Amino acid sequence: MSTKKVSEVEDPEQYLLYPETRKSAKVLPTKINRVEKLKWKRNIPCKGCEKSFNFKDIKHTTLTEKEAITEARRCLKCSDAPCIKGCPTSIDIKAFIQNISTRNFYGAAKTILSDNPVGLSCGMVCPVSNLCQGNCNLTNEEPINISGLQDFALQAFRKMQIPQIRDPKIDFENLPKSYSTKIACLGCGPSSISTATYLARLGYKDITVFEKNSYPGGISSSEIPSFRLPFEAVKWEVSLMEDLGVKVQYNTELGKNGFTVQKLKEDGYDAVFVGIGLPEPQTIPAFDGLTEENGFYSSKTFLPIVSMASKTKMVENIPKLPQLGRHTLVLGAGDTSVDCALSAFRCGSKRVSLCFRKSTDDMKAVDDELQSAREEGVELQSYITLKNINLENGKIVSCTFYRCDKDEEGNYYTDKTQEVTLKCDSVISAFGSKLEKKELQNSLLPLQFNERRKAQINHDTLQSNDAKWIFVGGDLAGGKMTVEAANDGKTAAWSMHCYIQQQNGNEEIAKQKPELPKFYTEVDLVDLSTTVCGIKFENPYGLASAPCCTSSALIRRSFEAGWGYAVPKTFTLDKDIVNNVSPRISSEHDHNYGTNQSGFLNIELISDKSGHYWLKAIQELKEDFPEKVIIASIAAPCIKEDWELLAKKCEEAGSDGLELNLSCPHGMKDRGMGTALGVNPKLVTQVCKWVKGACNIPVFAKLTPNISDIRVIAEAAVEGGADGVTTTNTLLSMINVESNGTSWPSVGKKEHKTTYGGLSGNYIKPLALRMISQIKKKFPDLPILGLGGIESAEHTMKFLNAGSNVVQVGSAIMNSDYTIVDDMITGLQCLLYMKSRPDLREWEYQTPRLKNYLPKEQIYKKSTPLFGEFLSEKNEKEQKKLSREKIAKESFELIKAPKQDRKVPSIKDMVGIANEKVSTWSGLSHKTSDHVVALIADEEECINCGKCYMTCPYDAIDFDEKTHIPLVNENCSGCGICQSVCPVVDCISFVTREIPYIVKHGLPEEIQLKQIEKYNQGEREEDRKGVEGKL
Ligand SMILES: Cc1cc2nc3c(=O)[nH]c(=O)nc-3n(C[C@H](O)[C@H](O)[C@H](O)COP(=O)(O)O)c2cc1C
Ligand code: SF4
Ligand code: SF4
Secondary structure: OOOOOOOOOOOHHHHOOOOOOOOOOOOOOHHHHHHHHHOOOOOOOOOHHHOOOOOOOOOOOOOOHHHHHHHHHHOOOOOOOHHHHHOOOOOOHHHHHHHHHOOOHHHHHHHHHHHOOOHHHHHHHOOHHHOHHHHOOOOOOOOOOHHHHHHHHHHHHHOOOOOOEOOOOOOHHHOOHHHHOEEEEEOOOHHHHHHHHHHHHHOOOEEEEEOOOOOOOOHHHHOOOOOOOOHHHHHHHHHHHHOOOOEEEOOOOOOOOOOOHHHHHHOOEEEEEEOOOOOEEOOOHHHOOOOHHHOEEEHHHHHHHHHHHHOOOOOOOOOOOOOOOOEEEEEOOOHHHHHHHHHHHHOOOOEEEEEOOOOHHHOOOOHHHHHHHHHHOOEEEOOEEEEEEEEEOOEEEEEEEEEEEEOOOOOEEEEEEEEEEEEOOEEEEOOOEEOOOHHHHHHOOOOOEOOOOOEOEEOOOOEEOOOOOEEEOHHHHOOOOHHHHHHHHHHHHHHHHHHHHHHOOOHHHHHOOOOOOOOEOHHHHOOOOEEEOOEEEOOOEEEOOOHHHOOHHHHHHHHHHOOOEEOOOOEOOHHHOOOOOOOOEEOOOOOOOOOOOOOOEEOOOOOOOOHHHHHHHHHHHHHHOOOOEEEEEEOOOOOHHHHHHHHHHHHHHOOOEEEEEOOOOOOOHHHOOOHHHHOOHHHHHHHHHHHHHHOOOOEEEEOOOOOOOHHHHHHHHHHOOOOEEEEOOOEEEOOOEOOOOOEOOOEOOOOOEOOOEEEOHHHHHHHHHHHHHHHHHHOOOOOEEEOOOOOOHHHHHHHHHHOOOEEEEOHHHHHOOOOHHHHHHHHHHHHHHHOOOOOOOOOEOOEOOOOOOOOHHHHHOOOOOOOHHHHHHHHHHHHHHOOHHHHHHOOOOOOOOOOOOOOOOOHHHHOOOOHHHOOOHHHOOOOHHHOEEEEEOOOOOOOOOOHHHHHOOOOOEEEOOOOOOEEEOOOOOOOOHHHHHOOOOOOEEEEEOOOOOOOOOOOOHHHHHHHHHHHHOOOOHHHHOOOOOOO
């Protein structure tokens, strides 16, 4: 017999790292702390000089899925969001962040690519502090990481491998002949990719992009290093353009082999876009005669070799990286200079200095770039300008500079009385670019250049002043960034469209508002329409009878935004009209201020607008939006004539159906309405009968959750002849008791009283799901309009699967605005589409599952954490493995999407499918052989927080003192609590238990042994005998 007290822990070792309440202040000498803290350091700086051949991503903006969702939820989704005005391509930033916050990565990608076909490149390279992010309303706190979110969303979408198609509304086969006009785009950089994409989206069929290199992307590929923009990203954007039939002809250089703009015209190209950038480096006399042999490069000779040598699969024959000496001087202070400086480290330099004539404050490089430069140890040599480069034996040995200064007015000047010489081994000039070569200019004729060597164009249309069939964009048109080039593509595409159409006699085009087609895929073809009780819904999304339906004008706005139907705010006969108290809506806030409230508590009554108003509103709305559905929500006391009159009037006004408010839990109850009727099955039956007898439109009883068994009320509604039910209304609750003891909402100047109110939103979602599932199991054919906390397509799917036929949304609109319906629609289309593709079917909503990616024995495998000496060792090991040969071997393929092997299911196919697997508790398997066990992913996932260790009630997780790696031991009972608190998506999963499980009953040992025997025999019969009550 054990002598241990039952309250004593079995394995004291196990609890060594368990948090303790501090009973005293801790004494730890600084000397010890200095050593100790290093063991846990995660932000170990890796200087540029240690990064030889290391081209791994260095962007601070890069996000994991968890980080992206957390960041997206921080965004306020502002009205007239100023971030959008900061984006040259006007991406609907607020909308795509909304998409990410609901894990609708398809929707986010669609939003981004609709306005910017090179959105992935831009998400990686945009200097956002000068663009979108610089305008963010949260700047005083911490602006939203917009580019990181953009990058994340498109990477997530890229994994889905869904090709681009044209707007299905365009009748491509039957477009007029003008759409077969031959169009050429010169240079396959961002401006041409954007121009060609939009022209192809408009329906143009014969577009060719001519590129001088053997690879696409322009400077995105050749001059932006892989640690900022990998080649795969560019290649993918080009593949999306090619999906629309745009051809790319490589190795075709202007001015070579007779290839000129004039020749294109002769070959029948009626419109030409020139997006070749500025191919030559700006130079000064001090560089004359210097070459790579001497150790001299310009950014235009250095960066392309770096790119070809380090970017996977960009060129067939991978060159060697430029071999730079110990100390490299980079001349210039812009973003390209920083790219050169960071690349210089990777080409072997141990010391890199940026030399420029201005102050560090006036550097052109944006903060985002400079941060990386500082972190990697790039030295900033300000206030100097090059005098000459000094050679010894044909090799650069130093550079001599004049000192510079600023005068009183802030003008920079060179002080030739002061010189400074810096020893160095290599020099890279990054003074900017130009197009000066006469041959190249001649090959662009009849395009003319002005005295500042800029193309002579109309900057509103990007059309050449001298030859109306030529259009120019990107750097050649004065653009300075990838995103400006992308935007030039939009402007040019519209101008070219107008030009071609006018040439073909369509003069009307000039009067049209410029509008370009959005990004489309097969997902957008998914039909979300469904029919319930003979009513056709264009999509399953309706406005709940709540503040979002306070007036007819609001409903109109919602229909324009895309909602399929509306249930106007409940109204009654004018004799019972209500006045509301104030205030009447509140939220818990907790630690979450602003948007993204979990839900709301309200003590609002039904509409304070008259029946007269609502009947007129229904009539008008039906006239203006005949495709949309209106289900009038009505309430009355237990008076037959009142219900009958309301029902008849609504039917006459054109309402498609009726929702009977038998569920308002506060206020209306005091007036003998709402839950005064809805908790009484007899009255529910009675009211349904009266209404059904008075009208011929479908009737839905809106049920209250303030009852122990919802099925009883649903049954009463069915008995009364209701065609369906709406589940659920709000849950009677109390929220926010303030520190002075009064509750909010607090009513009355003197009284400060409150009352119990109805809770909505996320708080009630699980409850609503359970009720819907229960009703559907009992009445499989009963239509259910489901609601309660729905905010996303994922939530919608859960509601459909539990048994809703269509859904309604209230609180989510209060948290945001009507445009969220677009997020819900694209998200739901994507989830349905994914079921038709074999590779996407097993994803967890829009996230690929990590499940089973580890071998079973991994449960007990030790792995390395990412801090302290473990991290240093890991980095060192990885650094050693980097080589040119490795790049040559690496491969990425843009695999075309696998074909759909099943039909895309309809909304109807999704209804109630979860219920087959919902049983009574005693109907669940009790076999220990069916037990599961926690599986913790390896070091790449786990962040060593120990949350699983702290929460596990079975001592089943060992938490290593040195590595902080949690390991699941044989005590795991597979309860699931660790997964519930783990902060990392998919880090803990559950797999079949491979080792025997012995339940520790805490019984005397001999009885315990017998129990074990029993368990091992299989199911325990006594468990089966439990209450067989129907859930
Ligand atoms: C402020 C407020 C007012 C509401 N007014 C009504 C109403 O007049 N009639 C009604 O049937 N439901 C009313 N509801 C309940 C909603 O229609 C809905 O059933 C509930 O909010 C759950 O959905 P949700 O989580 O999407 O908001 C109201 C809800 C709120 C928050
Ligand atoms: S394209 Fe660039 S500027 Fe526009 S939203 Fe994206 S990151 Fe911001
Ligand atoms: S919080 Fe910032 S990023 Fe979000 S919508 Fe507002 S301005 Fe844009």
